[in-house]
Amino acid sequence: MTPFDRDLAARLCADRAGLRIDPDKAYLLESRLAPVARREGFGSLGELMQVVRDRGEERLVWAVVEAMAVSESSFFRDPGVFDALAAETLPALVQARGDQPVRIWSAACGTGQEVFSLAMLLEEDPALGERSLEKAQAGLYSQFEVQRGLPARRLLRHFEKRDEMFALSPRVRQMVRWRRVNLTEDLGRMGGFDLILCRHVAGGLTEAARVSVLKSLAGLLDPGGVLVLGRSETLEGVRTALSALAGRPGLFAHPEAVRAAA
Amino acid sequence: MNTCLVVDDSRVIRKVARRILEDLGFEVAEASDGLEALAWCSAVMPQAILLDWHMPVMNGIEFLRRLRQEPGGDAPKVVFCSVENDLARIREALDSGADEYIMKPFDGDIVAAKFAYVGLAA
Numbered sequence: 001m002t003p004f005d006r007d008l009a010a011r012l013c014a015d016r017a018g019l020r021i022d023p024d025k026a027y028l029l030e031s032r033l034a035p036v037a038r039r040e041g042f043g044s045l046g047e048l049m050q051v052v053r054d055r056g057e058e059r060l061v062w063a064v065v066e067a068m069a070v071s072e073s074s075f076f077r078d079p080g081v082f083d084a085l086a087a088e089t090l091p092a093l094v095q096a097r098g099d100q101p102v103r104i105w106s107a108a109c110g111t112g113q114e115v116f117s118l119a120m121l122l123e124e125d126p127a128l129g130e131r132s133l134e135k136a137q138a139g140l141y142s143q144f145e146v147q148r149g150l151p152a153r154r155l156l157r158h159f160e161k162r163d164e165m166f167a168l169s170p171r172v173r174q175m176v177r178w179r180r181v182n183l184t185e186d187l188g189r190m191g192g193f194d195l196i197l198c199r200h201v202a203g204g205l206t207e208a209a210r211v212s213v214l215k216s217l218a219g220l221l222d223p224g225g226v227l228v229l230g231r232s233e234t235l236e237g238v239r240t241a242l243s244a245l246a247g248r249p250g251l252f253a254h255p256e257a258v259r260a261a262a
Numbered sequence: 263m264n265t266c267l268v269v270d271d272s273r274v275i276r277k278v279a280r281r282i283l284e285d286l287g288f289e290v291a292e293a294s295d296g297l298e299a300l301a302w303c304s305a306v307m308p309q310a311i312l313l314d315w316h317m318p319v320m321n322g323i324e325f326l327r328r329l330r331q332e333p334g335g336d337a338p339k340v341v342f343c344s345v346e347n348d349l350a351r352i353r354e355a356l357d358s359g360a361d362e363y364i365m366k367p368f369d370g371d372i373v374a375a376k377f378a379y380v381g382l383a384a
Contacts, residue, residue: 143347143365147365147368147372147375147376148371148372148375149375151362151376152352152356152360152362152363153356155349155352155363156349156352156353159349160349161347161349164347
């Protein structure tokens with residue numbers, strides 16, 4: 001890949017999705033974009049980039065940007081966060097919501113392990129599970145993926161074998177609804193949420209995009225709701241009323257809710 | 263230091279598992295079938311056992327059933343490690359007294375996570 005093509009790809013990622021591609025991550029461009037070139041029928045990555053440059057076809061531009069936005073994930077990544085959500089946050093939200101469903105958003109969900117981890121937690125607690133969400137998507141994972149983060153008993157409880165893949169049970173799948181969203185665009189139409197997870201996403205954004213995305217997400221949080229970032233991520237530089245929950249790295253809530261929890 | 267007995271008829275698997283488990287802070291011993299493992303356990307009961315299913319002489323399930331009847335044999339945390347990846351077989355292993363289950367092939371992260379689930383974090 002020529003330096004010119006690398007710059008073009010990095011600029012498209014920044015402009016369209018606020019993604020920061022550091023120069024030392026240039027190798028990622030080649031490893032992520034080569035499969036895109038093959039899939040789209042180009043003989044080389046250079047040919048793909050030439051067509052992107054000459055024609056600027058939206059579909060191809062987005063194929064490039066989305067390939068760079070994919071992040072690695074695993075079930076119950078950072079177990080301490082899920083322990084805290086299961087023990088405190090989710091029961092409190094369910095109680096506060098009464099008969100209304102609790103709305104949870106896993107922003108930048110990658111391959112879905114985070115949101116399905118939450119759905120499993122809800123399904124395992126009958127008091128929490130009856131409520132919740134709708135719809136479904138495939139929920140198919142490889143043997144390798146289901147061994148990352150899932151104890152055997154949870155695997156047996158929530159999955160069935162389909163050829164060499166493992167399929168999440170319909171009970172868990174139907175708790176989740178999927179939508180393709182560009183976090184850097186207007187998120188107002190998403191409506192309010194009780195719990196928003198956006199972990200290990202902000203670090204890959206340009207500073208301007210980071211501030212703008214986190215501000216939008218904070219604005220979508222209902223009073224009493226909780227925003228979950230990565231353990232070491234903060235709301236620094238973001239104008240928001242949210243403040244950190246003591247002793248819960250990465251968790252943020254409205255000040256009234258923080259006081260109520262104390 | 264926690265001890266772990268690696269029971270597998272493949273020398274290569276034992277070697278790979280030993281390296282991973284030693285990195286996790288275990289002292290590792292090896293047995294190549296269930297009978298050899300039982301003899302080892304009646305001499306010194308380990309804290310953990312990484313157990314293959316299909317082995318000559320005595321397979322993993324038979325070993326596990328006999329181990330759990332031994333004095334002190336309910337103490338070791340047993341993590342099955344097998345190419346069997348049907349959920350019915352995994353359930354059979356847990357019902358026979360296993361605490362966790364690893365599907366081969368595995369890597370260091372998977373072994374570390376499974377041992378953490380059974381309370382043997384590095």
